[in-house]
Amino acid sequence: MESAIDTHLKCARTLSRRVPDEYETPFPMFVAGADESLSQVVMAYLGVQYADSPERPAALTALRQIDSSFEVPDGPVSHDMTDHVDNQDHHNLVVVGYWADPAACRRWLHSDAVNGWWSSDERLNEGLGYFREIVAPRVDQYETLYAFTEDFPGVGGLMGKTSGEISEHRYWGSMRDRIPLSQTDWMEPSNHIVVVSGDPGAGGRVVVRGHDNIALIRSGQDWRTTGDEERSLYLVEILPSLEAGMDFLRDNGETLGCYSNRFVRSIDIDGNPLDESYNIGHWRSLAQLERWAESHPTHLRIFVTFFNVVEGLEKLRLYHEVSVSDAIPP
Template sequence: MESAIDTHLVCPRALSRRVPDNYEPPFPMWVGRADEQVTQVTMAYLGVQYRGDAQRPAALQAMRHLVDSFGLADGPVHHDLTHHTDKQGYDNLMIVGYWRDPAAHCRWLRSPAVANWWSSQDRLSEGLGFFREIVSPRVEQFETLYAFQDTLPGVGAVMDGVSGDINEHGYWGSMRERFPIAQTDWMQPVGDLRIVAGNPVDGGRVVVAGHDNIALIRSGQDWIDTDAAERALYLDELLPTLHAGMDFLRDNGESVGCYSNRFVRSIDLDGNFLDESYNIGHWRSLDKLERWAESHPTHLRIFTKFFQVVTGLTKLRLYHEVSVSDARSQVFEYINCHPQTGMLRDAHQECLR
């Protein structure tokens, strides 16, 4: 058994673990492994927001345009597509790209085709909303966890391999202890969300400045290869409890420190649903995420239900990735999105002088 923290990232631990050195997890889990040359990654969530069936064709076309732009020089190593409906009833298509090198992402973002499309006046007048929420954590600032060892999704797709059985899982606090930086740093938040350009009430272009150690979790479920019995077990037993917890965070996240929560379904280029889903949550801090997971009834019900059905799950693929990032490595920008979108809800309007 090995540590979730890769050998080249291990350092003398200043912060103690929650379990003794002889702890043995109850079942095997794995993490992604990246080459030592990978020092930072970029995770870009690009959104198209619309309302009503009449706008759906234009939204899908905009999504396809963004996917096509990923084929330009310095595009992402991996991407996926999702749909979700938010609390306000708006549909949202998201194109999620992952880069192994933030410099490549920066070159892609600043390329004329990408930059000119985003800054075009057409974005303000075509009746759609757009957003981009981008973070670039260093390798010591994110962790992964997989119940399988092949074809890793999300940030795992830009890793170079997978670990052996790891030690740090199966107990409260293990998420934090898979972070290399957690050996010496509590990852406390510094500052608040601030609107630094535009006004969400007025629409148009709005820019939000983040703060150090915003936590981002992607927690996924893939039931593509399940048989009928296991599919029914997931869809009828586990999913309703999971959905209730995710809806709580979507609708009431502000009360527990969750800035934004989206439970999304994977789609193809035509908007057809696939048998995959995942949750995307932005939190004020890793500590806030931990407190909800360990003590809130909505998550405890998910946790309890999972352990009730886990022995019947053999083909269901479960995973998550969690990161924190520095304020200087975050981008939160919105065009014609409603004021409750993403980081807009909790961002403070700076006084104009």
């Protein structure tokens, strides 16, 4: 058993863990690790939005454009694509890219090929919506958790290493305890979201700046390699309570500190669904995300349902990543 916090990220704790040092986990879980050369990552959610099915072909064309732009120099190390319907019944196609070098991401964003397309007036007159949500946490500002040890999705895909069995899981507060910064910092939010330019009510281009320590969670389920029995266990037993909880946060999460919540389905380049899904949630603070997880009936139902059937799961790949990040300076 080892700590989820890599050796080079450990320091003298001024804030204690939620469990005693002799705590023993009931089953194995793992985290991704990286060598000391990795200091910061970038997670970019690049979306195309449309209102009705007649616009889907144009939206898919835009999705492919974003995907192909990753092939220019300084593109992301890894990426995936998703589809979901938001709380205003708009469809959203999202390409999610991960960079191991923030400077490379900046060069990519400002390159003629990428910036020219996003900045073109054509984007304002196509009948589609576009958005970019970009965070850049340092390695001490995020954690991962996997029920498997290879082919990590998301940020784990660019980290390069796999831990042994870790001790910080299966108790309330373990998510926080896996984030290296939690050793010395409560990671509390500061200030508020600010509209830097544009008018959200009027449409057009709008730039929004976040605040320090916005929490971002990606929590995934991959049933592509499951057999019939395990697939049925997931789709019939687990998925209904999961969808109910995610829909609650999508429609009512603002009252709990959740800025947005999207339960997305992975897709291929042609928009066909894959047997994988994940949740994307932005929260005002890690503490508010924890309170929902620990006490809200919608999450407790997910939690109880999962542990009622966990012994029957062999090939279902479950994981999550949670980060906080610093606001971009004005």
